Amino acid sequence: xTAVDSLIKARWIVPVEPHGVVFEHYAVATVGGRIVDLLPxxxxxxxxxxxxxxxxxxxxxxxxxxxxxxxxxxxxLRGVADDLPLMEWLQAHIWPLEARWVGESFVRDGTExxxxxxxxxxxxxxxxxxxxxxVTAQTALHAGIRAVVGMIVVDFPTAWxxxxxxxxxxxLALRDELRHQTLVRTAFAPHAPYSVSDPPLARVRTLAQxxxxxxxxxxxxxxxxxxxxxxxxxxxxxxxxxxxxxLGPNLVAVHMTHLLAEEIExxxxxxxxxxxxxxxxxKLASGFCPVAALLQAGVNVALGTxxxxxxxxxxxxxxxxxxALLAKAIARDAGSLPAATALRMATLNGAKALGLDDEIGxxxxxxxxxxxxxxxxxxxxLPLYDPVSDIVYAAGRxxxxxxxxxxxxLLARRELMTLDAAEIRAKAQGWRQRLAGPPSHPGVH
Amino acid sequence: xTAVDSLIKARWIVPVEPHGVVFEHYAVATVGGRIVDLLPxxxxxxxxxxxxxxxxxxxxxxxxxxxxxxxxxxxxLRGVADDLPLMEWLQAHIWPLEARWVGESFVRDGTExxxxxxxxxxxxxxxxxxxxxxVTAQTALHAGIRAVVGMIVVDFPTAWxxxxxxxxxxxLALRDELRHQTLVRTAFAPHAPYSVSDPPLARVRTLAQxxxxxxxxxxxxxxxxxxxxxxxxxxxxxxxxxxxxxLGPNLVAVHMTHLLAEEIExxxxxxxxxxxxxxxxxKLASGFCPVAALLQAGVNVALGTxxxxxxxxxxxxxxxxxxALLAKAIARDAGSLPAATALRMATLNGAKALGLDDEIGxxxxxxxxxxxxxxxxxxxxLPLYDPVSDIVYAAGRxxxxxxxxxxxxLLARRELMTLDAAEIRAKAQGWRQRLAGPPSHPGVH
Numbered sequence: 001x002t003a004v005d006s007l008i009k010a011r012w013i014v015p016v017e018p019h020g021v022v023f024e025h026y027a028v029a030t031v032g033g034r035i036v037d038l039l040p041x042x043x044x045x046x047x048x049x050x051x052x053x054x055x056x057x058x059x060x061x062x063x064x065x066x067x068x069x070x071x072x073x074x075x076x077l078r079g080v081a082d083d084l085p086l087m088e089w090l091q092a093h094i095w096p097l098e099a100r101w102v103g104e105s106f107v108r109d110g111t112e113x114x115x116x117x118x119x120x121x122x123x124x125x126x127x128x129x130x131x132x133x134x135v136t137a138q139t140a141l142h143a144g145i146r147a148v149v150g151m152i153v154v155d156f157p158t159a160w161x162x163x164x165x166x167x168x169x170x171x172l173a174l175r176d177e178l179r180h181q182t183l184v185r186t187a188f189a190p191h192a193p194y195s196v197s198d199p200p201l202a203r204v205r206t207l208a209q210x211x212x213x214x215x216x217x218x219x220x221x222x223x224x225x226x227x228x229x230x231x232x233x234x235x236x237x238x239x240x241x242x243x244x245x246x247l248g249p250n251l252v253a254v255h256m257t258h259l260l261a262e263e264i265e266x267x268x269x270x271x272x273x274x275x276x277x278x279x280x281x282x283k284l285a286s287g288f289c290p291v292a293a294l295l296q297a298g299v300n301v302a303l304g305t306x307x308x309x310x311x312x313x314x315x316x317x318x319x320x321x322x323x324a325l326l327a328k329a330i331a332r333d334a335g336s337l338p339a340a341t342a343l344r345m346a347t348l349n350g351a352k353a354l355g356l357d358d359e360i361g362x363x364x365x366x367x368x369x370x371x372x373x374x375x376x377x378x379x380x381x382l383p384l385y386d387p388v389s390d391i392v393y394a395a396g397r398x399x400x401x402x403x404x405x406x407x408x409x410l411l412a413r414r415e416l417m418t419l420d421a422a423e424i425r426a427k428a429q430g431w432r433q434r435l436a437g438p439p440s441h442p443g444v445h
Numbered sequence: 446x447t448a449v450d451s452l453i454k455a456r457w458i459v460p461v462e463p464h465g466v467v468f469e470h471y472a473v474a475t476v477g478g479r480i481v482d483l484l485p486x487x488x489x490x491x492x493x494x495x496x497x498x499x500x501x502x503x504x505x506x507x508x509x510x511x512x513x514x515x516x517x518x519x520x521x522l523r524g525v526a527d528d529l530p531l532m533e534w535l536q537a538h539i540w541p542l543e544a545r546w547v548g549e550s551f552v553r554d555g556t557e558x559x560x561x562x563x564x565x566x567x568x569x570x571x572x573x574x575x576x577x578x579x580v581t582a583q584t585a586l587h588a589g590i591r592a593v594v595g596m597i598v599v600d601f602p603t604a605w606x607x608x609x610x611x612x613x614x615x616x617l618a619l620r621d622e623l624r625h626q627t628l629v630r631t632a633f634a635p636h637a638p639y640s641v642s643d644p645p646l647a648r649v650r651t652l653a654q655x656x657x658x659x660x661x662x663x664x665x666x667x668x669x670x671x672x673x674x675x676x677x678x679x680x681x682x683x684x685x686x687x688x689x690x691x692l693g694p695n696l697v698a699v700h701m702t703h704l705l706a707e708e709i710e711x712x713x714x715x716x717x718x719x720x721x722x723x724x725x726x727x728k729l730a731s732g733f734c735p736v737a738a739l740l741q742a743g744v745n746v747a748l749g750t751x752x753x754x755x756x757x758x759x760x761x762x763x764x765x766x767x768x769a770l771l772a773k774a775i776a777r778d779a780g781s782l783p784a785a786t787a788l789r790m791a792t793l794n795g796a797k798a799l800g801l802d803d804e805i806g807x808x809x810x811x812x813x814x815x816x817x818x819x820x821x822x823x824x825x826x827l828p829l830y831d832p833v834s835d836i837v838y839a840a841g842r843x844x845x846x847x848x849x850x851x852x853x854x855l856l857a858r859r860e861l862m863t864l865d866a867a868e869i870r871a872k873a874q875g876w877r878q879r880l881a882g883p884p885s886h887p888g889v890h
Contacts, residue, residue: 078827079834083769083783116824282770283838285779312838313825322767324528325727334730338528379561380758382523382870383877389524393728393757398843425827432828 007050017362033407058377064124064370066350069304073110121397150189164200193237257287273353280306292331452495462807478852503822509569509815511795514749518555566842595634609645638682702732718798725751737776
């Protein structure tokens with residue numbers, strides 16, 4: 001008998017790799033936060049003595065979900081302004097609120113609320129872009145969740161930095177601070193083609209190559225952005241990034257609606273990763289990302305929620321479903337983007353986009369034990385012919401019962417283990433009062 | 446002090462009518478299953494003594510949701526075959542399974558599972574179309590849920606009836622049986638233009654006019670259907686129904702993708718109701734219903750899930766969100782279909798489509814007490830600037846805590862009061878074994 005830290009037995013285990021496989025009555029054995037074996041539960045009993053054994057009788061165990069595009073702190077702006085045209089939403093609501101309120105405590109409290117929501121929904125890793133990224137990093141480290149924190153760059157001044165040089169300097173200082181951390185890393189995060197000029201983009205390119213860092217950037221989000229690219233640079237934004245030598249496997253391009261056939265080919269050839277944010281694209285009427293065509297061409301497509309101000313949740317279960325449904329309608333083919341592919345986009349493809357696929361994204365011996373248990377014993381997932389179909393098309397994120405990151409249990413039977421839910425709630429209610437005024441009195445609003 | 450049966454106090458009450466209004470710290474008073482007052486909670490305490498008082502401190506109370514298009518019994522086929530082109534899905538999977546298994550016990554067990562799921566998700570009324578509608582009606586009556594049961598008509602024989610005449614005869618007999626029921630009623634349900642020929646359609650038209658009954662029918666679901674209409678009748682299906690004098694306020698037309706501008710005008714002029722099933726339309730790659738244009742033209746648009754075999758859930762919270770998101774992208778206008786309109790589609794518009802808007806669909810004095818309490822005290826709905834935004838864009842159906850139909854509490858703190866969840870689960874698992882074979886042994890499938 002071999003000693004292991006924990007043995008997690010589940011009715012189903014969906015390793016994501018190999019693609020389409022489901023193990024029944026299997027177990028995962030972990031040591032030091034890593035998966036050391038994946039085997040039939042009965043064999044596991046004969047082979048291992050575990051410090052902790054967990055039995056998940058009606059659950060599917062899947063890899064932790066990777067949210068490949070967030071603005072976590074913006075969770076404090078969830079629902080503050082909806083159903084407005086994009087520019088009115090930004091200029092009359094979001095930007096003024098951000099200008100007035102964004103600072104360290106906003107970012108800490110908003111990110112903590114976001115992490116609580118993400119863990120409760122099975123997300124174990126998020127790729128963030130926001131101001132005060134050092135606060136985002138601290139908050140993630142405190143919660144024990146995995147994160148890639150963007151070294152944000154924009155041309156204009158904010159509460160965090162005055163100009164592109166200062167953004168980069170502060171970002172690189174954060175990168176240096178985090179150099180011994182395993183769970184929280186950095187990526188360059190030039191905001192978007194319309195908000196970052198050529199010189200800082202060229203510098204990001206050079207630094208990213210030297211330091212082997214990802215570049216996380218909004219790209220081809222709307223037709224307006226593409227039109228602005230023509231007006232200001234005489235070309236489409238993707239073309240401009242090509243000229244700046246930014247197209248390559250370091251680039252994590254978010255949104256990517258409005259793509260030409262030759263652009264899809266170029267993305268495949270250059271190894272650019274695409275992060276699809278279907279619910280944000282729909283809600284802001286941004287356009288349709290041609291997911292089936294991208295996958296067909298061999299492009300790695302991950303999933304993101306975007307910020308809660310434009311979604312309005314950080315729910316990758318919902319995002320998997322919306323992605324799988326929408327891709328079929330856009331491709332006019334009900335066979336497009338099957339359930340197993342949606343789950344792969346939310347796990348392994350996300351890990352690949354962030355350069356973390358040696359570490360996470362699938363359940364394989366040697367990888368980190370970033371695990372999510374989904375309770376499929378509910379009426380809503382009966383009769384249950386295929387657990388992957390039920391996870392993508394019928395289950396809700398509230399069916400996530402347990403979450404581990406690097407072997408550490410962060411959600412246990414729906415309870416957050418590293419975060420204080422009551423304190424998070426009180427802080428969010430405080431921000432509501434500050435942003436929207438005191439609760440109104442009985443009556444109509 | 447006046448005696449009432451119950452006083453339900455809620456942090457927010459969203460009456461749906463008047464449109465866009467939210468009452469804070471309000472109460473609903475009911476007598477004999479009807480709403481007799483809607484007033485500030487403090488005033489209610491001073492005015493009424495209630496046999497039962499319920500306090501919903503962090504909840505929004507909304508009208509019961511109306512699922513305007515279901516095939517409830519097909520819940521037993523949830524996830525049995527996914528991600529397939531429509532005709533392969535139907536011909537190679539759904540139809541053979543139905544031919545082999547559909548009978549009274551399939552319809553009873555499937556409908557019971559569906560009702561359990563619907564009640565747990567805040568649906569208090571469903572508009573159904575399936576074989577053995579007398580079993581659907583009995584099952585709904587037993588559960589205490591409100592339903593409109595379709596008197597289905599197709600040209601071809603099934604286990605339930607041999608030809609169009611027999612379908613109609615059996616349907617009318619059911620209508621007669623239900624004549625003293627208040628919660629369960631009938632509608633004519635000719636299946637679709639491609640499955641019902643002109644003579645039975647003409648007979649349905651005449652009977653519906655004589656008996657003042659709704660006509661529930663799939664219409665313009667796919668481009669193929671429209672092409673078939675051209676091939677077999679030399680015209681678009683809508684045009685054919687016009688010639689048969691079927692276009693009018695009795696007609697509840699389901700799906701309605703692929704509409705011409707003049708067809709939208711005609712729907713508005715004739716008062717035809719449209720049932721939008723966004724998730725089914727996406728999953729089967731059927732096409733896009735032009736919801737914003739229909740609403741703009743003044744057409745009454747309700748929401749339906751379709752059957753769980755093509756969705757794969759009976760979740761109107763999900764359907765409200767998908768409808769609100771998708772309409773914006775299709776209309777290319779982020780201001781289209783705001784949250785309050787999505788909620789109205791899932792309540793009052795559904796009631797109107799079924800001819801029940803004098804009885805249900807909004808919280809108004811004199812209407813039936815069909816009520817749903819949604820717990821908004823979760824981290825996922827914080828900070829909570831606007832309860833309607835949170836209900837549509839952030840909440841999940843599992844946040845439904847309590848459900849009443851005609852004043853009777855059918856779900857109490859998530860517990861089903863009239864249905865046996867354990868028995869429903871066991872039966873569904875039995876059907877799984879019959880349809881798909883015994884559970885496989887440890888290993889890969």
